Amino acid sequence: MPLFVAQYPIGINSHVEAIILQLEIGSDDVCMLGMYGPGGVGKTTIAKAIYNKILDHFEGSSFLENVRDKSGTFDGIIQLQEILLRETLGMNGQLKVCSESKGAIAKENILRHKKILLILDDVDKLYQIERLIGGFDWLASGSRIIITTRNKHFLQTLRICHSTYEVKELDDHEALELFSMHAFHKNKPEEDYSNLTDQVICYAKGLPLALSIIGSNLHGRSEIEWKSALDKYKMIPDKDIQKVLQVSYQGLDETEQDIFLDLACFFKGIYKDYVVDILNSCNLYPVIGIKNLIDKCLINVDQFNKLWMHDLLQQMGREIVQQESPKIPGLRSRLWCYKDAFEVLTENKGSDNIRGITIISPKLAKLQLKAKCFEKMGNLKFLLVGNVDTCGDLEYLPNGLRVLDWSRFPSSSLPSNFRPHNLLVLDKPQSPVILDKIFEFRRKLEVPQNTKYEDNILMDSHSHRKLSHQIDYSSKIDFSHSLIKPLSTLHAFMMDSIMDYEESYNIIVTGKKIPKWFNHQSIESSISFWIGPKFPTIAVCFVFHLVPLKDSYANNDKYGSIHNDEICWNCHVNIFTNDHTQPLTLQRDFYSMKCDHLWFYSNSHSKFQRFFRNMMQGDRNLVEISCKISWWSSRNKKFAPVIARMGVHAECICHPPNSVIIDDNSDYFENVDDSSDDN
Template identity: 40%
Template sequence: MATQATSSSPSSTSSSSSFSSCPRWKYDVFLSFCGVDTRMNFTDHLYTALKQKGIITFRDDEKLERGKYISVELLKAIEESKYAIIVLSTNYAFSKWCLIELAKIVECMEKTKLTVLPVFYHVDPSDVRNQRGTLAKAFAKHEEDTKVNTEDMQAWKAALKDVGHLSGWHVHDRHESIVIQEILKKILGELNLISQNIVFKDLVGIESRVNEMLNLYLDEGLGGVRFVGICGMGGMGKTTIAQEIFKRISSNFEATCFIANVREETNNQYLVSLQKQLLSKILMESEINIWDVSEGISAIGNRLCNKKVLIVLDDVDGEEPLEALAGKHDWFGLGSRIIVTSRDRHLLRRHGVDDVYTIKGLNDDEALELFSRRAFKNPQPEENYAKLSKDFVKCANGLPLALNVLGNSLFDKTMDEWKSALDKLKIELDGNIMKILQISFDGLMDTEKELFLDIACFFKGKKKDFIRDILESFGYHPDCNIRVLMDKSLITIEENGILWMHDLLQKLGQEIIRRESPKEPGERSRLWIYKDVLHVLQKNTGTEVVEGIMLNISIQKEEHLNYEVFSKMKKLRLLKINFVQPQHGLIRGNVQLPKDLSYLSDELRIIEWYGYPFKFMPTIFHPNKLVELRMHCSRIIQLWKGIKVRFSLKKICLYFLFINTRLYLIIFLVYNRF
């Protein structure tokens, strides 16, 4: 639909049919079974396997009281499911509850296209079809029940007959684990196909790239163990392609693991935690006891060498994480596939990957479609905006992230606003893609900008609910302002509530901070880079400008820190100092310290200091604004003296190296205030 004047805006109500994409069901699988026969064995193992694969499964609560009538909620759950797995066992037909479920399932199979998957658990399918054997005995019992009417009986028999004719699994003399794996493979395969049809309509240009990788580099027919790299500049879609491949082929492997954000975790010296994460997901073990990288390497090589696994290591920029997580082909069982995304093609080749897939930018048609889907909610631009759209697409130069950000920022804007944004983009771009991203940042209010910068420097990867109080204390009104940042495609909230932003957007925020003082870190508002923080704390170059510090110190290093620098930081509101990879919860004495800490800012809202080395907090410290205090393995014997009248503290976590009566009293008083 064309607009009539340059001051008008593109239609905000038009949409493509491809955007009616969300699945209509609430549950992937509804489990129907007789608890007496299978709740503690086959059904329990099947339910656990479905959960581990991320398949949303409804199983009735074993504590649910079974009365005359089946619950409305349970019948509704059947209607809201994509698949129904019916475990037909010896006593299934003796249960009126199960037969009512079965009749409802068959009804939905005909009306809502519910897919029914029967499991004949030590019963013969022909007996189910014809109600012979134990099923005949079950119906004879029901016929004696005066509360069961003839109409219901006929419906139950018809349902059993229909299900008995369906293709399913006969568990008689087969290993139950093999049957469960076959069920998982079928459901995952079909769900992935549905997901592809939905996702590929929205992720322009992804389908062809995924299929190309699968056909050339990841086909099972290639055999052996294969390492495959996905390479390209930031924002080109490496992670998106890896995610879609992971979803599509994960059902073909014994175990899978997707480790995101390897680069950032490695920069913060958390390699051991990544090794634990990998082993935990592959082996399905919650407790993985390794204490250093070399021990983790041995554990991965020894315990995964006979498993067919799919592992994705996303955003790798150094050799250390590759050597620690996927050092050699013989670490993994035959048929395994290891996918590594990186911006460094040479790094991938040095590590000996078998193939490297280099992502190319979107072509002009793909780029215009992607931009239009964001700016107009249609695959093509509106008529009066066609030339302007092509100008924006040209500036984005095929970079999917830039196209997404630009398109979203222009949605429902007038033509004059489009022209102004294009003029600004041309002036500030200068061949630097980062300038494209800053358009969205420049459109934020001051408080929104500060929140964006804090997320970029300190809170990316943190659960929103865990840091809500801190964000509130900074005056950010997180519920409102986080939504603004999400709407402007600057951050996302993952399914588990984690705050997230793309690497390029994070770099944008961090570059803005760096430009506050390109040469002297102590004159910047936020410090998080290891060498910059050390420079400030060692050289005593901090200033009143500094508002936040985050430092992770390796216990293998000896650092000489000058804590007098805190006396200059009057506006410091966030302080995190942590020692990485502690041995048995203890801190070795390898940091040179003065006898006492003389000053901390009264503006502090959060103090997280692992191994706080002093016995006391500064005597002139007034924690009136402090919201969160975490001091694991500290040597403190007293937090502060006297009663604090104005107290904002909401979270406190103290774990001391030395315990005495006085400490117990302190803990009691603190928790009594909540």
């Protein structure tokens, strides 16, 4: 008996035809197909349409819905067995199964002797299938089984050869038609509602569940009611949509739930490796956790290794956090809304519940902070501040911070009682900083105390002309390229990190002076030096300067800052030993840069040792470190990035051929390309 598919079965025919081809209906082999995708994407609807189209090719057929929910109880399993037996036998009356074991015997007799079509809807565990159809060897020749699931990995546990099919969201044309049929009862919107309809299509992002529910809710309503409803949807998700989407979240374990909420609140659109490093430091086991979220269709990784999720899944996650304390933001675990974060910080309403805060103003704003506004937030892990001018010196930061990403940081140093032993990421663009407070660099690499970096470095026209010859125009790409769209989550400066978990350091500060303790320095793009029989711990520093392009009248100010452009680029660093062809490669992306910056990088001694162990040759080994900007883009085509200088701190055994060796008492800045500095 055919099933009801949908009121408006739009966008499903292509899926139906593709899946039927994979099923190879004419073959005598037993065939199983797993259909996977997120909740609300239309898997069940497609499965019903397939069932209706091919059921006549089989001697018996059955469509079992909500297998995951019903198989959780004894009565549910019995009910599913009764439906399976009744439908495959073609019975119209009642059929009672006394016990699961007796039902299994009856099923085996039928399945072995009848060519059947069986669809198991919403399955996520192997035992759910086994309790319904027993062994896969019970199936008669020519039988077909279709499974729908939200868990891609579950399909890999099946003990029978099978194919898979991913169900994706509707394209914009299909989404518009489906929404219009529900909202207007025709395949295109009313002209007066065109702009409002576009907002719905953008909000739903092709999810049929959302398009159907919202379309039905808005049918017959006035424009002002539409506007009010859309404003509400953007802040408070529809309960029916939330209920369906939240099923996948409820199936996660505690650490996976934390990972999902962190991604939804802070790290959507951020590089996977960067997020893994941060969450690993929080004991969340992100390697397996993120893989499970991907398998359960909650997140995905794009071709550039960035983490993404559907906007409605992100809203679902944020609503879960919101419901932790609907009326009091300071009692929630995560704050991402500017208004909530502003209230908590300015009125000192924080608590130990808060795990992360992002406060990024839509437009430049002033924020008056109290000296100990973070004192109540002992469990704070992520602090992300952007487009905000903050006033007042901080006297306290939680020692558990993993990420401190704060443009225009108000102080010249971190609080004296702050112990940054847990800190993995420090991004403070347009802020002065004292490096000997960061990551224990002084302890590890003997950094001189009170080594300061300010962004008030002068760059004269002579230096502009000289550096402009270093611009690599061949690596310029269009700013609109998807690879370099400014990140919308953290703040525009948030970047990936290259770190392991054994004292690795990745630091960005404004300015362009390399400190004297970098004993190899060069104005070229590479440095070479000799080391002993073991690879030492090294640190590298690169100075990036923004140079006006030819025929441009743009100028950066005396602080190296620009006001009418944004520059993005990717930097590749290769570390070679003894002319081996396989280097240790590092890379980093820089987004929405507006002034000169230094990038400091170091990794654990053990990592260098492991990588280069088999490349060392006797007591003298040549090391070469080179740096290149692999691509860059200028939003307004006024500036380009160049590598102005580079430095290496390493224990060597003789002077290198292309660097300046400096002892602790020398004045390096009189020796290397200091013509650009006026102080």
